[in-house]
Amino acid sequence: MLEQQLVNALSLGCVYALFALGFTLIFGVLGVINLSHGAVFMVGAYAAVQAIARFDLPLWAALLFAFAFSGLVGMVIDFLVLRPLRARNAPHLIPMIATIGVAIILNNGVQGIFGAENLRFPSGVVSTDALDLGGIHLTALELGIILLSFALMAVLMFALKKTQLGRALRAIAESPKAAYLLGINVEQLFFLTSFAAAGLGGVAGVLIGLYSNALFPLMGQPMLHKGIAVIILGGMGDIRGAMLGGLFLGFAEVLSVAYIGSNMRDAVAFGLLFLILLVRPKGLFGTLQERKV
Numbered sequence: 001m002l003e004q005q006l007v008n009a010l011s012l013g014c015v016y017a018l019f020a021l022g023f024t025l026i027f028g029v030l031g032v033i034n035l036s037h038g039a040v041f042m043v044g045a046y047a048a049v050q051a052i053a054r055f056d057l058p059l060w061a062a063l064l065f066a067f068a069f070s071g072l073v074g075m076v077i078d079f080l081v082l083r084p085l086r087a088r089n090a091p092h093l094i095p096m097i098a099t100i101g102v103a104i105i106l107n108n109g110v111q112g113i114f115g116a117e118n119l120r121f122p123s124g125v126v127s128t129d130a131l132d133l134g135g136i137h138l139t140a141l142e143l144g145i146i147l148l149s150f151a152l153m154a155v156l157m158f159a160l161k162k163t164q165l166g167r168a169l170r171a172i173a174e175s176p177k178a179a180y181l182l183g184i185n186v187e188q189l190f191f192l193t194s195f196a197a198a199g200l201g202g203v204a205g206v207l208i209g210l211y212s213n214a215l216f217p218l219m220g221q222p223m224l225h226k227g228i229a230v231i232i233l234g235g236m237g238d239i240r241g242a243m244l245g246g247l248f249l250g251f252a253e254v255l256s257v258a259y260i261g262s263n264m265r266d267a268v269a270f271g272l273l274f275l276i277l278l279v280r281p282k283g284l285f286g287t288l289q290e291r292k293v
Helices: 002-030 037-055 059-087 093-114 140-162 164-174 176-181 186-212 220-234 239-259 262-279
Strands: 130-133 136-139
Touching: 002 037, 002 136, 002 140, 002 164, 002 186, 002 220, 002 239, 037 059, 037 093, 037 186, 037 220, 059 093, 059 186, 093 220, 136 140, 140 164, 140 186, 140 239, 164 176, 164 186, 176 186, 186 220, 220 239, 220 262, 239 262
Parallel strands: none
Antiparallel strands: 130 136
């Protein structure tokens, strides 16, 4: 049934969009493609599982814990890796290579602690209740994913567009040097951006872990590939593009599985992305100019 597939696609696309928001936020403000974002996504999922299993926290508290823990990991990455490279005016390729190394360290660390086998959230964490609306079966998990994702997207958009903090971040995205001359604490906002972006990635990790009911140390790698595709499709550094690109990828994947076959899932989704980029090489909202130093 098409309506049911659209609901499934919306819930998956929301997770992709949430992951891509953190990814594109880092690029837009710091000017860095953070290739450890997929590993941070995985760390968030594992943090939530441990919070529930070891401390018996409810799911909402585990989500907050995952956001905070992933955000702290993001800040540590920025402090230990990205900040020293910024101080040395390292070329753009160097932070990418460095964050690949960070991702390997995180992946191997989690695998060494928890093993390579799949983990699952404890049974009963998510309600099994469901709504049946005109033949559409909407589970409590799908509804929660959709509502939480759109709420976080709305908060982020409001913060960037309507607050003093958002204006400062947009000034940094345009030119860090000019923002510094205007009295903006650039380094502090870099840390804050790293925290928020990693936190969003961690929450996305929890949601995809609940959606697929499987966590493993390399779960962030395919998500990283999709996140890169999404931010390129939407336009590098554009929040609206990340949201729409994530939703597009979710719809393309689910509908291709439903009507073509699961073996063609990635081929169809990325093929459509390729065709769109042939028409719009800069992405859906890719009108941003190269930022000034």
